[in-house]
Amino acid sequence: MHNNNSNLLFIIPGFFFIEEYQKLLYYNDIPLGTIQLSSFLKELVKVITNIIDLRVEGEKEKELGVAKPKEDNFKKAFLKILEKNNIQDYNNIGINCYTSFQYFYTDLIAKILRKEFPKVNIIVGGYHPTGVPEDFTYKNSPYDVIIRGEAEMVLLNLLNSNKLNKIEKKKQEPLILSSDILTDINSLPFPDYELYLKRYPLKDKFKFEIYNSRGCPYQCTFCSDNYAFRTYSFEKFQENFEKLTLIVEEYNKKNPKIGFADQSFNRLSFNERILDYLIENEYNKKFVFSCQSRIETVASNIKLIDKFKKSKMIVGYGFETATNLLLREMKKTNKAVKYLEDTQRILKEYKDGSEIYCRLNILVGFPGENQKTFNDTVKFIEKYAIHEDIQISPTFFTNYPNVFVYENMDMYEKKYGTEFLKEWWKLPSNPFKNAVPTKLSHNYSLKELILDYKEKYINILKEFKRQGFAELVTWKRFYNKWYKEL
Structure with missing residues (x-):
């Protein structure tokens, strides 16, 4: 001992x-x-x-x-x-x-x-x-x-x-x-994968990820990533990345994917350098990559999409909603018209039959959501985003206790009539359901939202042919059950 x-x-x-x-x-x-x-x-x-x-x-x-x-x-x-x-x-x-x-x-x-x-x-x-x-x-x-x-x-x-x-x-x-000293992320050693994988060597199951930053420079009101933003050097990224590729080749041979786990792949010059590195060293012949990015970041350099495709980088764009009201409430942008135009430009680049698709992330059920805001977003998707190389990824807003919304529930209750389950994580039932507001706005209940959601999005999700049928069945079963419970 x-x-x-x-x-x-x-x-x-x-x-x-x-x-x-x-x-x-x-x-x-x-x-x-x-x-x-x-x-x-x-x-x-x-x-x-x-x-x-x-x-x-x-x-x-x-x-x-x-x-x-x-x-x-x-x-x-x-x-x-x-x-x-x-x-x-x-x-x-x-x-x-x-x-x-x-x-x-x-x-x-x-x-x-x-x-x-x-x-x-x-x-x-x-x-x-x-x-x-x-x-x-x-x-x-x-x-x-x-x-x-x-x-x-x-x-x-x-x-x-x-x-x-x-x-x-x-x-x-x-x-x-808590620490008053921020961790110098460039001094951190490579994560102790050996500790985990020697105990759980589950081949071809795990999602392997890498960070090139910590925290997030943006202040979206639905996000819980509130750590101070700082970045790795390119040399540190390169060192960690090369070590990770060896692990992925050993443990995920059938499904060699690497995800960039940062909240947003948002530093243009740095990230373009990463893409060039992946292409020049032919990592795109061995792996598929994924990351998250913002609409305005990529729209400011639309040619970046060519490098996303060449490097086999599947990008999840944090679109969230097509409505000015909710874009402002989420603190995504104050320029909704330009934001929607930029989104259209980006989506158009993925309609050329290339091997790599993109993902459009939608946030459903944010405080203030009503039937019009819901339908406006669905109409935008149906008009501009229905394509076999565009995956629509809708998720429900979660009222985490360390986000802006949770700290300001009274404001949303007064402003929109939103109703929340406070301390929902202490209830002895499904926390994923309890975390969603029980009423989104004065005339829009959670039950009405789920009915609209499962009826409108099932047809949209079917359009993306690369998604497994079993996953879609599980999705449908879950939301049908939730609707009946309300």
């Missing part, structure tokens, strides 16, 4: 109350932030790390993956996994509550850990603890440390200072910690 004072077991929570459609969306990504933390700490501290992904374990151990858990059965299954991973070797456990959808799951495993292993330090971080730390500071809270924001420097200081050995287990509230 090794010295466990500096050892850290990372746990990735699963999701309760969700359905098959959400599993398609949330169960194939590698927890990049967590394995980045692992490599960072290993480089600077004498620490041994391990990881348990309860999303994957839930596929093998039924009680960990059920929608509605029976606490005793869940506890037995969870303890079995912990024992298999030598829980006694770890004095520190870090839970990544990445999204509010995982709050219920996070809280249950933390309570089990505290009861069964009273001496262990329980550390929680992620978007939800960052946005709502008070959700983790209730009476008899099982948590010892709550990390707000970026975790690298906080964990480094905790391990270096020996503070974790001095935490009083009988204290009233957990420590809430």
Whole structure:
């Protein structure tokens, strides 16, 4: 047994109350932030790390993956996994509550850990603890440390200072910690893929991603990525990218894709250099790539689309809506006419029968949405975006607790008659459904929206021939069921 004072077991929570459609969306990504933390700490501290992904374990151990858990059965299954991973070797456990959808799951495993292993330090971080730390500071809270924001420097200081050995287990509230020092992202080592993949070598399933920035320079009112924006150097990108290609070739031979996980592929000169690099080094002959970008960014240099196609880069454009009202409310643009014209110009470039398609992201159900705004967006799509090389990707607005909307619900209630479920992540039912406003505007309910959504978008989605039929069936089944529940 090794010295466990500096050892850290990372746990990735699963999701309760969700359905098959959400599993398609949330169960194939590698927890990049967590394995980045692992490599960072290993480089600077004498620490041994391990990881348990309860999303994957839930596929093998039924009680960990059920929608509605029976606490005793869940506890037995969870303890079995912990024992298999030598829980006694770890004095520190870090839970990544990445999204509010995982709050219920996070809280249950933390309570089990505290009861069964009273001496262990329980550390929680992620978007939800960052946005709502008070959700983790209730009476008899099982948590010892709550990390707000970026975790690298906080964990480094905790391990270096020996503070974790001095935490009083009988204290009233957990420590809430954040770092005043931004992580120098160009100094970060390559993520610890070995830690994850030696444990979960699931060939051809994972979505492999790379960052060339952190945070986002924009202030969209629906987005939870509020970390300070800064970028990697090209040399750092190149170093990480070349290492990642070797991993993808080994683990995703049948489906060699690499996604640029940044919120927006938005620095024109830098990103054009990346595209040139992919083309010149013929990575486009081995891999397919994907990224997110903004309408105005690409419209300012429309020739960039040629390089997107040559490099096999599938771009998801954050279009969101075709209406001036909602574009302003989302803080996407104050120039709706030009925005729509730019979108048309971009979409036209994809109608030439090329091998690479694009994706047009639509945000449905934003506060203030009404039947007219919904129909105006659908009409725009039907007129300009129906094509076999344009994938329409509609998603419902999620009222995350650390976004502008959640912090200003009263304003939307007064302005539009929007109705929300406050603290929806604490309700014992599907959080993906609870996160959507129950009423969008004075005369437009959620039930009316879902009816319009499933009837209008099913025909639009069918036009994109590259989408699997099974996915479309799962999509339709989910929204039909949701409509009947309301």
